[in-house]
Amino acid sequence: MTEVPVPKDAVPAADDLVVLKDVNKHFGALHVLQDINLSIGRGEVVVVIGPSGSGKSTLCRAVNRLETIDSGLITIDGKPLPQEGKELARLRADVGMVFQSFNLFAHKTVLENVTLGQVKVRKAGKKAAEERARSLLDRVGVGSQADKYPAQLSGGQQQRVAIARALAMEPKVMLFDEPTSALDPEMINEVLEVMQQLARDGMTMVVVTHEMGFARSAANRVVFMADGRIVEQATPDQFFSNPRSDRAKDFLSKILHH
Amino acid sequence: MNVLLDNFALFREGFLGTVELTALSGAIALVLGVIMAAFRVSPVPPLRAFGTVWVTLLRNTPLTLLFFIAALVLPRLGLNTWSFFRLAVLALSCYTSAFICEAVRSGINTVPLGQAEAARSLGMTFTQTLRLIILPQATRTVLPPIGSLLIALTKNSAIAGGFSVFELFSVQKTLGEEGYNIFAIFIWVAVAYLIITLFISAVFRLLETRLAVAR
Ligand SMILES: Nc1ncnc2c1ncn2[C@@H]1O[C@H](COP(=O)(O)OP(=O)(O)OP(=O)(O)O)[C@@H](O)[C@H]1O
Numbered sequence: 151m152t153e154v155p156v157p158k159d160a161v162p163a164a165d166d167l168v169v170l171k172d173v174n175k176h177f178g179a180l181h182v183l184q185d186i187n188l189s190i191g192r193g194e195v196v197v198v199i200g201p202s203g204s205g206k207s208t209l210c211r212a213v214n215r216l217e218t219i220d221s222g223l224i225t226i227d228g229k230p231l232p233q234e235g236k237e238l239a240r241l242r243a244d245v246g247m248v249f250q251s252f253n254l255f256a257h258k259t260v261l262e263n264v265t266l267g268q269v270k271v272r273k274a275g276k277k278a279a280e281e282r283a284r285s286l287l288d289r290v291g292v293g294s295q296a297d298k299y300p301a302q303l304s305g306g307q308q309q310r311v312a313i314a315r316a317l318a319m320e321p322k323v324m325l326f327d328e329p330t331s332a333l334d335p336e337m338i339n340e341v342l343e344v345m346q347q348l349a350r351d352g353m354t355m356v357v358v359t360h361e362m363g364f365a366r367s368a369a370n371r372v373v374f375m376a377d378g379r380i381v382e383q384a385t386p387d388q389f390f391s392n393p394r395s396d397r398a399k400d401f402l403s404k405i406l407h408h
Numbered sequence: 409m410n411v412l413l414d415n416f417a418l419f420r421e422g423f424l425g426t427v428e429l430t431a432l433s434g435a436i437a438l439v440l441g442v443i444m445a446a447f448r449v450s451p452v453p454p455l456r457a458f459g460t461v462w463v464t465l466l467r468n469t470p471l472t473l474l475f476f477i478a479a480l481v482l483p484r485l486g487l488n489t490w491s492f493f494r495l496a497v498l499a500l501s502c503y504t505s506a507f508i509c510e511a512v513r514s515g516i517n518t519v520p521l522g523q524a525e526a527a528r529s530l531g532m533t534f535t536q537t538l539r540l541i542i543l544p545q546a547t548r549t550v551l552p553p554i555g556s557l558l559i560a561l562t563k564n565s566a567i568a569g570g571f572s573v574f575e576l577f578s579v580q581k582t583l584g585e586e587g588y589n590i591f592a593i594f595i596w597v598a599v600a601y602l603i604i605t606l607f608i609s610a611v612f613r614l615l616e617t618r619l620a621v622a623r
């Protein structure tokens with residue numbers, strides 16, 4: 151459409167799955183998201199990093215409207231996010247979300263956690279849902295825990311169940327909000343490996359994380375946020391070896407030195 | 409002379425009257441209370457407002473006044489075919505539902521927010537989230553206060569006796585007028601109430617242990 155070369159993120163390509171356009175959000179006087187423009191292509195893995203309080207979680211949660219926005223537009227697969235209601239529920243089923251604190255349903259077994267959405271939201275048969283759940287649980291390596299309750303699992307196992315639960319809905323895109331931040335160090339890798347496999351399988355992913363190893367090996371793009379703005383976007387290589395902004399340089403020097 | 413044996417049929421009638429009033433009003437109050445609690449946490453502002461008004465009005469009005477409204481005002485507003493029993497059930501269940509609503513709502517608030525967020529992000533609707541995820545987890549905390557509310561309801565049902573509904577307390581009135589020893593009457597009426605309230609306590613204790621084991 152235009153002859154002038156523009157940065158990739160300025161013009162949504164036809165194949166963009168998630169598009170945020172001029173998104174603004176306040177918490178009271180705090181301007182948490184400031185003119186956010188971001189497009190995520192089908193199959194792309196985008197890692198969002200930035201200092202604490204920069205709005206990463208809010209950005210993530212805005213994509214499936216767990217947080218409402220004040221202005222701007224968010225579309226998923228071409229459809230703008232609807233108002234609260236059945237329509238929004240349907241759209242949310244297409245967006246998988248993995249939380250820092252797992253949030254598995256405490257009163258349901260692992261297997262029930264993974265079948266519930268399929269049966270109640272996707273209206274799948276119980277038999278088919280269970281089969282699918284078991285194969286997903288095997289895939290994330292917790293197949294043998296199917297009949298336990300979440301409280302009986304380790305954090306790493308719980309998070310892998312949470313990933314299976316989200317995958318069971320066959321989402322178009324998966325959002326991860328610091329999925330490994332609540333985990334003991336020895337459990338971080340088992341979760342990251344599952345995510346890495348997911349990325350290799352072509353899942354579209356938005357991952358808020360401080361795991362730079364994951365960002366380097368799995369991400370197509372790094373989005374750096376500070377004070378509610380997207381300050382910089384680059385490939386992982388570019389970003390880590392040669393950040394352009396001072397904020398990013400400052401941030402990287404802090405996190406890479408301990 | 410034994411008050412109880414001489415008037416067993418009367419006592420039985422009164423006892424059954426109280427049981428019926430309590431059971432019916434309790435069941436309706438539970439349903440209404442849960443619905444109102446759902447209203448109060450719903451994302452739809454008019455429903456929230458309705459729930460708030462419901463609770464505020466009913467919880468802060470003396471029950472006797474509600475009975476007067478039910479018995480004297482409602483029939484003039486079109487409920488003139490309703491029996492006193494029905495009107496009493498209406499007054500008792502609406503009144504109790506306001507308290508049950510608040511008990512359920514406080515139970516809902518004990519369930520971590522992440523549970524609802526996880527459910528919503530799977531694509532569950534508000535009602536599904538409440539019914540499948542939140543209420544089952546709130547049940548355990550909500551049972552003890554609801555047990556107490558139903559016991560209070562049992563005793564509150566005595567007010568219906570003053571409005572031409574035959575129940576335990578009316579037994580006292582009838583027999584008192586017949587010249588029986590007021591003390592003896594009171595003791596047997598109290599025993600009858602105790603049977604009902606202890607039964608409610610036992611049921612709720614059973615439910616609590618059941619739920620504790622199920623996890
Ligand atoms: N519900 C809320 N009400 C008010 N302020 C909020 C709310 N949620 C977040 N904030 C504030 O908004 C800002 C951005 O929060 P957000 O959680 O998006 O940051 P973040 O980048 O995810 O930080 P972290 O790395 O600590 O998770 C913070 O200053 C936070 O205190």
Ligand SMILES: [Mg+2]
Pocket residue numbers: 206207208327328
């Ligand atoms: Mg965060």
